[in-house]
Amino acid sequence: MKRLLKLLLVGGLILLLAACSKGETEKIPEVSVEGEGMEDVLNEEDPPSDEEPVSSEENTDNLIPGGYFSELSPKWGLYEESGGSGSISVNTDGQLEVTIDNTGRVNYAVQIYCDGFELLQNAVYEIAFDIRSTIDRTLEWRIQLNGGDYHAYTSQENVAISTEMQHIVSTFTMEEASDPAPRFCINLGFQESDGELAAHTVYVDNVELFLLDASNAVASSKGDIGPSININQVGYRTNDTKIAIFRDSSLDTSFDVVDVATGNVVFTGDVVGSIETESAGETVAHGDFTSITKPGTYKITAANSGESYEFVIADNIYDDVFADTVKMLYLQRCGIELTEEHADTFAHAACHVQKATIYGTTETKDVSGGWHDAGDYGRYVVPGAKAVADLLLAYEDYNEVFNDSVGIPESGNGIPDVLDEARYELEWMFKMQDDQSGGVYHKVTGLKFAGTVMPEEVTDDLYIMPISNCATGDYAAVMAMAARVYKQYDEAFAKECLTAAIKALNYLENNLEDGGFVNPSDVTTGEYPDTEDIDEYFWALSELYKTTGDTSYEEKLSLLDLNSLENGLGWQTVDLYGYYAYLTADKQNPELSNRFMEKFKSYLVTIEKNIEEDGYYSSMGKVYPWGSNMTLANNGEVLLMANKILEDNDSYYELAKKQLDYLLGANSTSYCFVTGYGTLTPENTHHRPSQSLGITMVGMLVGGANSNLEDPYAQNVLDGKPAAKCYVDNEQSYSCNEVTVYWNSPLVYLMAGLNAKE
Template identity: 45%
Template sequence: MKKKYLALLLASVMTVSVMGCASNGTGTANEPSGEAEINSEEAAVEAAESETEENIKTKEEETVMRNASGNVNLNQVGFMPKARKTVVVRGENLNPEFRILDAKTDEEVFKGTLTGPVEAKEAAETVYQGDFSDFTTPGNYVVKVSNDEESYPFEIKDGVYDEALKEIFLFFYKQRCGCEVEESIVGKIAHGPCHTSDAQIYGTKEYKEVNGGWHDAGDYGRYVVAGATSIADMFMAYEDFPEIWKTDSVGIPESGNGIPDILDEARYELDWMLKMQDEATGGVYHKVTCIDFPGYVMPEAETKKLVLAPISPTATGDFAAVMAMASRIYRPFDEEFADKALEVAKKAWDFLEANPGMEGFKNPPEIHTGEYGDGDSSDERYWAAVELLKVTGEQKYKDYVSKALSGNVPFGFGWDTMGTYGNAAYLSLDESLQDAALKDKVLEACKNQANEYLNNVKTDGYMCDLGTNYIWGSNLSVCSFARLMLLVNKYCPDMKEMYTAAYDQISYLFGQNAVSYSFISGFGTNYTQNSHHRPSLATSSLVKGMVAGGPNGGKQDPCAGKALKDAPPAKSYIDHSESYSTNEVAIYWNSPVLYLLSAIISGE
């Protein structure tokens, strides 16, 4: 390992620790908790030294370092041979020449010219861009610029993303609650059944069995809106890219049962969601958690009383939508379950119709876990109506959709903004269920919105689609914006720039960004490895395939707030376990990357 890289790594870790990122296990990415404490400077330095030694050991075991400075940034995982290939070089007044070298022999294999300078406004810096898409020879390489600085190594080969996609998918198995999670699949974070006690229904003396589902993030809460978002992404990946997701051999316990593994994994969450519906009314409870977040312990060590939070219209709408989808998708495999899914989806819709003005969810005063508050359920209702229309063809759903689209077309691929899920479903309807004018309206609105994201890519130094949207969970936004561009390209195949811009976001996620990190743990060279994820922290282990939240100009945790006080938005990221507002993980951050990566693999 080169001393230059060692010094950079040591300095970055120690700076973060000294400036207020000592761990106490109370933070969360769902909501700013304000509870993180700052230990003494001496203790922070000691922790940084220990942490650095472990990080360096991991790096030495997994890769051979060269003269990577962090100023030459690209997709650290690599590229498929025929794919677009780009590099971004930080600096001013640079010599425009760049070269590609064989990572083992230093032989020059390609020479190109940088263009620029280009402003990376949200990173407060100037960069140059290079394109080497014409170079297609498989192998391991680095990009070298005129001042002898190099990129991190990357690979060109068919299937270069296959292992990453597998681990991104397996994250959902690793997040299972209420069952044994097997060591042979997950390694050190294996655990026995957890959170198996009945949950008290808030405000009553009644209890309900709600075992199962996925822990949604770095804590152990289970949230319907988060789970529904992830399931929808899985379903869309399964339907849009069947050549990838028909597989029954990824390596979960259900593999080999004749059902695609992605549907088996989604079914585990769906079975839990069925328990979250109130049988009497059809409404769906918002979440089940303890009243506070646990420390950095394994899931079976969180044994406090579980509380079932009140019914919410957003949880009910999301539930109705994904159950309607499930009734279509599972019918070839399990007709009884498909019938049940449609039955409960309709029942949830009846609840929504009976409660048109129901207020959005807010945490009761005694509950301090993630809120997932959302005061507007119109987008969830719209999405549910489209999915039910798609399954049933019933006029009442068509009428509701027509009314919902009489105003502005809603957007969003996120737990609080679900409009684009509805738009994607509407555009895919049989023509007999569509209104031609409304279809044109939806598509035109999607094109207009996607063009804004395309312009962001064209004008940003790192070719990122975010614009100024470096918010909590910005990597979700990266994928959401890219997915809208892909949706437009699907219905407007002549708009090829949309696909290219979406592809650039994979490069952003794997290292072509202002902080020089691959945001997917275990992939690339300089990848996130100190995630805010309790099983990882409780076992001091690196869990592969987790997507970090990403740069967040709001810096809503004490660690980021202090260590990144003056950082511009695109650089507001720390690979530190206490930075829950930039470095936590979540199922609904993994699922959009799963979809986007599937699209890119399928497209090539």
């Protein structure tokens, strides 16, 4: 009855509502805010106190998932930080029971939240819930943006609650752009002005969000965008293989290549093939226009599939994007001023220059420098080492494509800028090694992620997290690589790197049983956990052998059992780096070489099979995890490595090139995944400087499709989509649209290898 009367009221039948009112006695006290006079009328129809209220469980108009707590919905959760702690469960009375052990230091230190609904611009809503506490206290409730600055669309602070159940209700108009993934939350952390609260329990029930008036609502966009013909949006070199990809093989049998400048059709080809591509939910066909070699700007057209985005054919087509993927690393530098001369819009004062506290102690240490790892401002050894390794390998394998003019402060010093950039991270990594033991600290961050501000505005205390085997092994490997790469430019620095590598290896060998890293209980920044350290140890031994030729490392390699490892080139599984290091060493034991080659080839076979079965030539297979674009770039790197050690420059090169084509637009999302390039490019990255300035940094490779849907925005917008289409360009979707230095780095290697081929 209550919901019916609300709907009648919204429809303008106020007189009928008054006639149907059943009385003024309330079942529970009600607190109303921002009601525009509406709640006072609605309260009149509450049933008398000797009657049971009409069950809300049957009300299907409630937009809050699981808001009646017949069970605990996966859309509900508990957030803890800044010393707050608690737990949630559904009790036998069908209420959300929130046990609060410590209210922490901020009002959101204990927060219950719900995702899984949307708000439409200009629509009118009512939010309501019942709540009580075992002690008197205050709270804040909010419906907010679930990302960025987390600002509220509607909220109420300093709401007093007691042991008696109260009904909180408010109406509001969504005045901002439609949000398909906001968050409802109740902040139960530190609120009281007179000190912390004792442990207590809060009970919540009947959380409801009703759409009262949608007459002026603006729908949120959840549909696919992009053309039915997809190509590399940056373009192709004159002698490249050029393939257009058609979403539906049944629509067209032929296509045209149109010169945009003249409007003339310069080539007509056949649409061929019918590849069932499960990852994209499409039957894909192809059109080959490799014969077009004349420089110019073109587009692909077909009678039923329409037009592709425009693209360029030119031999220098990748010069700018290649330089920007390297320069992105400079723009991620921490600990120094970035000047307008070199950083333009992203210039900022020196950040994170204060000493950091070694976690669990009172000892402090200077660990300034290095790169901000991702969209946040943490600095992490494990992914940083992967990024450095890719850069050093790119230079070792394709030094001819690198120059000294990217536009960083070191440009013009006679050393390729890619090595200057890698050295900046290496100099920071030196500071992360414990002087006494040789072990390497895992990371330096605050206890929680910083807000959406520029890096110099972050004032949180910094903490150096404990030594980890994975960080130590990765460190030993990249320092060994650096020792041989920098020798021709700075022999003293190279020796310092080798000494550091050996010291780290000694620590690792004495602590191989210690396992991986997990965050301390009060730390919520990126964890980079890894419970298996044998692959890091293997990689370190391989690089030290390649650098020094010392057979003692080779002997240790021969004793390792690597059969349990999952092959990879990421931050967590690094054995492919080790295989490649040994297989490119000056001297090799034939038995070891054959053994490692078989492991390398087994991964290669998987890549080839995935590409063959995918209409977009993606090497991912059917699952697209967080950072799928990194894996695609990694796989391109592996294919180019295969060129080096298997001497098959044609087939592996072509497969690697198809991974680049995918990343630059020839994919089922139609996005060129490198910011600032292509017609459809990410503009709303989860990257704090870009978010703070309102402009996306150029040259960043975003994470891409994530079929695991690992953030609330993705869960709301992408649920039910095929794996390869689980991407959204929104800053709230950190699992799709964040960036990292170690996603850019394999792209640097991939582009270097492709640029090196004439």
